Amino acid sequence: MSDLSTFPITGKWPAQHPERIQLYSLPTPNGVKVSIALEETGLAYEPHLVSFDHNDQMSPEFLSLNPNNKIPAIIDPNGPDGKPLPLFESGAILLYLADKSGQLIPNDAAGRYETIQWLMFQMGGIGPMFGQVGFFHKFAGKEYEDKRPRDRYINESKRLLGVLDQRLQGRKWIMGDEYTIADIAIFPWVRNLVNYYGAGELVEFHQFSNVQRVLAAFLDRPAVVRGLEIPKRG
Ligand SMILES: N[C@@H](CCC(=O)N[C@@H](CS)C(=O)NCC(=O)O)C(=O)O
Numbered sequence: 001m002s003d004l005s006t007f008p009i010t011g012k013w014p015a016q017h018p019e020r021i022q023l024y025s026l027p028t029p030n031g032v033k034v035s036i037a038l039e040e041t042g043l044a045y046e047p048h049l050v051s052f053d054h055n056d057q058m059s060p061e062f063l064s065l066n067p068n069n070k071i072p073a074i075i076d077p078n079g080p081d082g083k084p085l086p087l088f089e090s091g092a093i094l095l096y097l098a099d100k101s102g103q104l105i106p107n108d109a110a111g112r113y114e115t116i117q118w119l120m121f122q123m124g125g126i127g128p129m130f131g132q133v134g135f136f137h138k139f140a141g142k143e144y145e146d147k148r149p150r151d152r153y154i155n156e157s158k159r160l161l162g163v164l165d166q167r168l169q170g171r172k173w174i175m176g177d178e179y180t181i182a183d184i185a186i187f188p189w190v191r192n193l194v195n196y197y198g199a200g201e202l203v204e205f206h207q208f209s210n211v212q213r214v215l216a217a218f219l220d221r222p223a224v225v226r227g228l229e230i231p232k233r234g
Contacts, residue, residue, distance in 0.1 A: 002018040002019050002077035002078065002084065003018070004018045004022065004075060004077060004084060007064070007065065007075055007084070007086065008060070008061050008064040008065075009022075009024065009061045009062060009064055009065045009075070010022070011061055012056075012059060012061035012062070013048040013061070015046060016046060017044070017046045018077055019044075019077055019078070020044040020045050020046045020077070021038065021043060021044065021045040021046070021074055021075070021076045021077070022045070022046055022048065022074060022075040022076075022077070023035065023038065023045050023046065023047045023048065023072065023074050023230075023231070024048050024050050024062065024065065024071060024072065024073045024074070025047065025048070025049075025050060025071045025072040025073075025230075025231055026049060026050050026051070026052060026071050026231065026233070027228060027229060027230060027231065027233065028071065028192075029127070029130075029188040029189045029191070029192040030070070030071065030072060030090045030127065030188075031071050031072045031090075032188045032227050032228050032230070033072070033090045033093075033094060033184050033185055033188055034072040034074065034090055034093050034094065034097070035047065035072075035226075035227040035228075035230035035231070036184050036188070036223060036224050036227030036228070037093075037094055037097045037098070037104060037181060037184050037227075038097065038227070039223035039224075039226045039227040039230070040103070040104060040184070040221075040223040040224075040227075041097060041098075041100075041101035041103050041104065042101075043097065043100065043101055045074075047230050047231035047232075048231060049231040049232065049233065049234055050062060050071050051234060057069045057070060057071060065086055065088065066088035068088065070088070072088070072090055072093060073086070073087065073088040073093075074086070074087050074088075074093055075087075076096075076100070089123075090123075090185070091119050091120070091122070091123040091185065094119065094181040094184060094185060095116070095119070095181065097181075098180075098181050104179070104180050104181045104184065105180055105181055106175065106178055106180070111175065111178075114175065115174075115175055115180045115181065115182050118167075118174050118175070118180075118182035118185075118186070119181055119182050119185050121160075121163075121182075121186075122182070122185040122186045122189065123185070125160050126157075126160055126164075126186060126189050126190075127189055129153055129156045129157050129160060130157055130160075130189050130190075130192065130193045130197070132149075132153040133150070133153045133154055133157050133193060133197055133199050133202075133203075134192070134193075134196075134197045134199075136149050136150035136153055137150055137154075137197055137198070137199050137202065138196075138197045138198065138199075154199070154202050154203060157193065157199070157203050158203045158204060161190075161203060161205070161207075161208050161211055162207075162208070164186065164190075164208070164210075164211055165207075165208040165209070165210045165211045166210075168210035168211060168213070168214050169210050171210075172214075172217075173214065173217075174186065174214075183214070183218060187214070187215055187218040187219075187224075188228075190211060190215050191215060191218075191219065
């Protein structure tokens, strides 16, 4: 039986199944990347809800796992060398789950690096830029009279969607026929931008027909449908 009691986070979120991967998350665009990857691979896991309404991400127990106070984070009780592995940052977690399961990333070295390249494109570009659109268009920043910050992030998001659209021309997924962690990283953010932030018109989403096509295929996958609702909100 795996002993996770040395991880203070298990004091606040007890593990019912300590032999399974422990997921600490919320169904936001960064959170669902990991629940979708777990659902796709079939790895056994136990989800725990980190409630922002209760500021759970600032609790000492959560901070003991991720000092950066952000979801998602995991503990794999059976990590490298059979030892527990705590991990935060969704991109690192996606790579880890792909390696652990032997799925969602090409086996050949060049294909692997190309997938990581697009994963980084999401982590360094799409996530931060679309997130700022959310702030300036939907949340507190929408009250700001000066629209220059909003327009800057809208223009940058539009540019990134153009890059993505071009990449998807003639390809089924980001890496061609193979569905990978790059798709799992990118499409929850595209969905969020258009549906939740309601920024589709501002970024002229209608222009990006390849992105629309692949987003629809992504949202059609049963593991994606399930992963988008995990962990269940209380
Ligand atoms: N680069 C991080 C970003 C994670 C992130 O921004 N998570 C947000 C939810 S989508 C969060 O936990 N926000 C809580 C806070 O900032 O207090 C990752 O990809 O894991």
